[in-house]
Amino acid sequence: MLENDFMQVNNDQIVMLERLCNACAVSGDEGEVRSIVLEQVQPVADEVSVDPMGNVLAKRYGAGERRMRVMVAAHMDEVGLMLTNDEGDGVFRFETVGGIAAQQLPAKEMSIGNDHIPGIVGAVPIHLTSLSERQKDIPLDNMRIDVGTENAGKVKIGDRAVFATKFHQQGNSISAKAIDDRIGVAILLRLFTNPPPNIDLFAAFTVQEEVGLRGARVAAFALDPDLAVALDCTPANDLPGWDEGEDQWAKNTRYNTRLGEGAAIYVADRGTLSDPRLVSHFVKIAEETGISYQFRQPGGGATDAGAIHTQRSGIPSISVSVPARHIHTAVAIARISDWENTQKLIFHSLTGITRDSLNRNG
Amino acid sequence: MKNLIRKLVEVTGPSGYESLIRDCVKEEVEGLVDEVCVDNLGNLIVRKGNKAKNGLRIMVAAHMDEIGMMVSHVDEQGFVRFMPIGGLNAKVCLGSRVRFLNGEPGVIGSEPAAGGSKALTFEQLYIDLGWDGQGDPPVKVGDVGVFEGGMLEMGARIVSKALDDRISVAVLIETLQRLDADKVQSPHEIYFVFSVQEEVGLRGANTAAFGIEPDLGLAVDVTRTGDTPKDLKMEVSLGNGPAIKVRDQRMISDPRVVKWMVESAQKAHLPFQLEVLERGTTDAGAIQLSRAGVPAGCLSIPCRYLHTPSEMVDYRDVQNSVALMIELLKDPIVLSEF
Numbered sequence: 142m143l144e145n146d147f148m149q150v151n152n153d154q155i156v157m158l159e160r161l162c163n164a165c166a167v168s169g170d171e172g173e174v175r176s177i178v179l180e181q182v183q184p185v186a187d188e189v190s191v192d193p194m195g196n197v198l199a200k201r202y203g204a205g206e207r208r209m210r211v212m213v214a215a216h217m218d219e220v221g222l223m224l225t226n227d228e229g230d231g232v233f234r235f236e237t238v239g240g241i242a243a244q245q246l247p248a249k250e251m252s253i254g255n256d257h258i259p260g261i262v263g264a265v266p267i268h269l270t271s272l273s274e275r276q277k278d279i280p281l282d283n284m285r286i287d288v289g290t291e292n293a294g295k296v297k298i299g300d301r302a303v304f305a306t307k308f309h310q311q312g313n314s315i316s317a318k319a320i321d322d323r324i325g326v327a328i329l330l331r332l333f334t335n336p337p338p339n340i341d342l343f344a345a346f347t348v349q350e351e352v353g354l355r356g357a358r359v360a361a362f363a364l365d366p367d368l369a370v371a372l373d374c375t376p377a378n379d380l381p382g383w384d385e386g387e388d389q390w391a392k393n394t395r396y397n398t399r400l401g402e403g404a405a406i407y408v409a410d411r412g413t414l415s416d417p418r419l420v421s422h423f424v425k426i427a428e429e430t431g432i433s434y435q436f437r438q439p440g441g442g443a444t445d446a447g448a449i450h451t452q453r454s455g456i457p458s459i460s461v462s463v464p465a466r467h468i469h470t471a472v473a474i475a476r477i478s479d480w481e482n483t484q485k486l487i488f489h490s491l492t493g494i495t496r497d498s499l500n501r502n503g
Numbered sequence: 504m505k506n507l508i509r510k511l512v513e514v515t516g517p518s519g520y521e522s523l524i525r526d527c528v529k530e531e532v533e534g535l536v537d538e539v540c541v542d543n544l545g546n547l548i549v550r551k552g553n554k555a556k557n558g559l560r561i562m563v564a565a566h567m568d569e570i571g572m573m574v575s576h577v578d579e580q581g582f583v584r585f586m587p588i589g590g591l592n593a594k595v596c597l598g599s600r601v602r603f604l605n606g607e608p609g610v611i612g613s614e615p616a617a618g619g620s621k622a623l624t625f626e627q628l629y630i631d632l633g634w635d636g637q638g639d640p641p642v643k644v645g646d647v648g649v650f651e652g653g654m655l656e657m658g659a660r661i662v663s664k665a666l667d668d669r670i671s672v673a674v675l676i677e678t679l680q681r682l683d684a685d686k687v688q689s690p691h692e693i694y695f696v697f698s699v700q701e702e703v704g705l706r707g708a709n710t711a712a713f714g715i716e717p718d719l720g721l722a723v724d725v726t727r728t729g730d731t732p733k734d735l736k737m738e739v740s741l742g743n744g745p746a747i748k749v750r751d752q753r754m755i756s757d758p759r760v761v762k763w764m765v766e767s768a769q770k771a772h773l774p775f776q777l778e779v780l781e782r783g784t785t786d787a788g789a790i791q792l793s794r795a796g797v798p799a800g801c802l803s804i805p806c807r808y809l810h811t812p813s814e815m816v817d818y819r820d821v822q823n824s825v826a827l828m829i830e831l832l833k834d835p836i837v838l839s840e841f
């Protein structure tokens with residue numbers, strides 16, 4: 142079991158996560174989060190740079206011969222909207238950036254552009270709709286963002302919009318937008334300020350993950366690490382389901398992960414077959430140190446590891462995520478205990494990693 | 504060669520978990536080559552020969568991985584839900600037998616189709632482990648398995664799971680054995696790559712090609728045929744010889760490479776067919792786009808019932824593929840325009 146474990150989630154970290162989640166950084170326009178990241182890493186980095194795509198690449202060198210060069214990636218971008226057409230009087234058409242279901246948008250408060258101008262995605266009052274209309278999804282093309290006439294000149298086509306959700310903490314629970322992947326960024330910042338001494342830590346705060354893992358691809362090529370870990374946030378679809386056919390509560394076999402059950406280790410998703418040697422290593426460390434963990438159900442989705450592992454001559458990779466309910470919507474929920482377990486797991490797994498961990502038994 | 508084929512197809516090796524098949528192949532080839540290495544993703548890369556002045560660095564790839572399934576949930580009665588690894592088709596799974604990497608067997612069953620919808624989905628499928636409920640279930644989340652389907656000979660036809668692409672692995676091993684036994688003096692430096700994770704997106708070939716930086720790339724893989732009842736209009740048929748790929752979904756074969764392959768087959772009086780594949784791709788597609796680009800093509804072995812437990816090839820096509828490979832690799836290569 143762990144003793145004197147300084148990788149607990151402390152109040153400073155919760156304050157940092159609040160800053161990160163409230164910041165606006167849709168894919169391709171990650172500046173606000175990048176500034177926070179640079180502010181945190183510059184004082185302690187051995188090397189830090191911002192690459193042409195906007196990834197922050199920060200290095201801390203360890204000690205010891207034959208030490209491993211480890212890339213840890215967390216993405217700075219969130220899903221959001223982009224204004225596409227000015228229809229006058231503060232009314233704009235828009236498109237989604239990254240995966241957002243259109244049905245998540247009506248009646249949401251949004252925050253637009255770098256000045257965070259408030260806007261609303263409208264919805265028709267119930268009095269004016271028919272039952273059949275309410276049973277159909279509203280197509281995205283029918284929706285508009287309304288910033289009002291006063292602010293009409295303060296936003297323009299190309300500006301990005303995020304949900305206007307504010308961060309809240311309630312005991313062990315956090316609710317916020319962009320927990321995917323600001324929580325990964327928060328963990329990586331902590332890891333960067335307390336790095337495992339036995340490795341060279343290459344932290345990659347990546348861009349444009351939500352639109353195709355684009356930042357991670359070039360970051361991995363540039364860093365050329367011995368192995369990589371992607372820190373992300375993954376859906377917890379763990380509420381009970383209802384079986385229409387049987388008219389009773391259904392066994393939920395497609396929960397992906399469950400809140401409260403610890404760090405989620407990926408064996409496989411659509412983008413990556415995690416290196417089995419790394420999966421064994423992380424599980425072994427979790428078991429030895431008593432860190433709570435679960436397996437993220439093999440299935441769809443992808444993380445930065447999908448782009449990283451096929452770079453150059455191949456990079457053994459694994460993903461570890463914090464579970465959260467309702468990601469890619471206006472507000473998601475996560476547990477601080479899961480965050481803490483993920484943070485401890487990454488720290489202790491990397492502290493315990495050697496070149497022998499990648500020995501092949503076949 | 505049939506014993507070799509049987510040995511290779513019966514190994515369990517789904518994408519990402521190729522250790523057993525890698526060991527098997529390594530044992531077959533290590534005495535025949537100048538260098539053996541296993542790269543970061545698990546590709547087995549063996550080099551034969553050094554590049555003479557009139558030679559090229561050639562990468563020849565056949566993938567070791569096969570399609571399979573990964574456990575996503577185990578319920579209290581031992582019914583297992585799974586995610587497909589690679590291009591598994593839900594309807595092909597029903598009633599199939601599976602073998603997990605840990606040796607456990609299973610049978611795939613399904614829930615009744617949801618109200619009216621005819622197409623079977625993975626959500627409805629499960630693997631029955633025949634578990635008696637004692638102790639722990641024989642598999643856990645993350646475990647991997649493949650179809651079970653021992654090799655069967657039917658005259659000139661061979662039937663098995665994983666002919667895609669173990670049959671090509673066999674062709675490459677046999678080619679290496681013949682090059683060695685006949686003491687062929689090739690001017691080329693040839694990297695035989697037994698690649699990983701082809702079925703999930705040509706991932707191994709991508710990274711192997713980056714590491715090798717070949718002058719010329721050739722994949723050896725299976726391709727479908729157009730010779731069964733009411734099938735696609737496609738020229739390729741079992742028994743008509745190895746197919747020279749002109750185009751598939753991700754690659755337009757370099758026409759100079761196609762020309763070289765056709766002329767080599769003609770010179771050696773070997774039967775061959777030309778292949779135009781509408782849907783599907785091979786490692787060659789990844790090699791072609793590696794770094795600054797590589798002239799690439801593919802030698803295809805015609806195969807019926809792809810991605811089922813009972814894929815079928817014609818043994819004469821397999822033997823002719825070996826003969827064509829030797830013909831391609833033994834002499835200097837001049838790639839010229841049509």
